[in-house]
Amino acid sequence: MTASHRPLVPTWLAVPQSADGSPDANGLAPVVWPASAARDDEGELYIGGVATSELRERFGTPLYVLDEAEVRAHAARTRDAFRAAVARRGAKARVYYAGKAFLSTEVVRWVTDEGLAVDVCSGGEFEVALAAGADPFHMGFHGNNKSVAELERAVEVGIGSIVIDSLIELERLAAIVERRGAVQPVLLRVRSGVHAETHDFLATAHEDQKFGLSLVDAPDAVARIREIPGLVFMGLHCHIGSQIFGSSGFTESASRLVEVHAALLEGGDVPVLNLGGGFGIAYTSVDDPEPIEQLADGIVDAVARECEVRGIPVPNLAFEPGRAIVGQAGVTLYEVGTVKPVVVSDDVTRLYVSVDGGMSDNARPALYGAQYSARLASRTSDAAPALVRVVGRHCESGDIVVDAEYLPGDVAPGDLLAVPATGAYCFSLASNYNYTPRPPVVAVRGGEARVIVRGETVADLLARDLGVVAATEGEK
Secondary structure: OOHHHOOOOOOOOOOOEOOOOOEOOOOOOOOOOOOOOEEOOOOOEEEOOEEHHHHHHHHOOOEEEEEHHHHHHHHHHHHHHHHHHHHOOOOOEEEEEEHHHOOOHHHHHHHHHOOOEEEEOOHHHHHHHHHOOOOHHHEEEOOOOOOHHHHHHHHHHOOOEEEEOOHHHHHHHHHHHHHHOOOEEEEEEEEOOOOOOOOHHHOOOOOOOOOOEEHHHHHHHHHHHHHOOOEEEEEEEOOOOOOEOOOHHHHHHHHHHHHHHHHHHHHOOOOEEEOOOOEOOOOOOOOOOOOHHHHHHHHHHHHHHHHHHHOOOOOEEEEOOOHHHHHHHEEEEEEEEEEEEEEEEOOEEEEEEEEOOOOOOOOHHHHHOOOOOOEEOOOOOOOOEEEEEEEOOOOOOOOEEEEEEEEEOOOOOOOEEEEEOOOOOOOOOOOOHHHOOOOOEEEEEOOEEEEEEOOOOHHHHHHOOHHHHHHHHHHO
8 A cells, every 4th residue: 555545544543542541652562562661650661670761871772672481472372272283183283383483593592492484585594594503304495596606505404395396396305315315395375376365475375376386386306306216206395475364265275285295195106295474463453363273173174174175194294384373472662853744734734753773774654564562661651542653764765664553642763663563574584775874683581681692783783894994904
């Protein structure tokens, strides 16, 4: 939706109220915040037992804050939900953490400690996971354009599975395993034709896009895989999109996948069906994603019904949540720089609250029109809620952090602002737009805070500019 067609006040956004019904822009909606988020008696926000003022003082702003206990809890809950749902159908489940949502060596250790495998989609992500000590056998490699070097490296270290995305990639991999005398398990990514109810750029199973092969082309591709001695066909893979709240799309996709899966059984074993991820989280108080246990039961039951109709056993199932593991665990802290009232219609004045970050640390609003929430972190206020738009410091009119929110009307320069549900696709999409250094990532747990990814400095950025180096050497 373009800015010119964006409603002044979204229909879903209501003036926040306290328990007694009075206007109150201080409350923390549990659905979007880490479980540890709470205010002290003075109104200051704590995350993981650490005061946000302490975090600002020690690490500066903008600052990505990641609640370790929250990540671990979501990983364990998701693992248990899918394992239980699949076990009831006589099969086994493997849950991969989709590293593209947020990847660092510490996060890899957290999720693998909780029994998750790891899914990567680039050589860089692969090396981060390996550096964290992840077992390559419990990893999967995605991507629509894996380089020969990436495929070589994956085969070299014994990755558990490579998800083949094209016939060209299939032949590249065939040549590698033949040359190395290696044996490599693979899955074939397919498009089920089911379009997830999400943003067009987040939906990945419809036909007119770059990922995978059409279902009608899958049998020939699998036949070719089975011809190659060094490749072991494990099963089909399909991902229907991201930020999906219900199981209906997965149910329809499963019916189409199981039909092809059953046909492929006639030519040999097909031990796994990977249904991807894309499970949504709440970014605002009105978002209502399906609980992961209910989602797991719905998806697995749909697969089981389709298998029963065709008289085949339920295969082992794999899933790849990312956002659902880390999204709610993240909070980004900003400092307010300026506040500007802008009359946007005869009866609406909006406060533009500018912060010291923006689209360089959270590109999702600019990319997808994503909605977020915000609260003052350094204090509470009795001031009446005011309609605000939180914007960044970049030279770009689309540099919006929170499109529409209510904050206390006395929001002022120097206030600390917290934006929840930023654990996924904020750090990983961060840029140096306007030559802005990327913020650090700080993990909090049990009242302690530590840096897990160092923030950048302008000196770091200049160190990459060879013109600076040349100029310096010329002065000598």
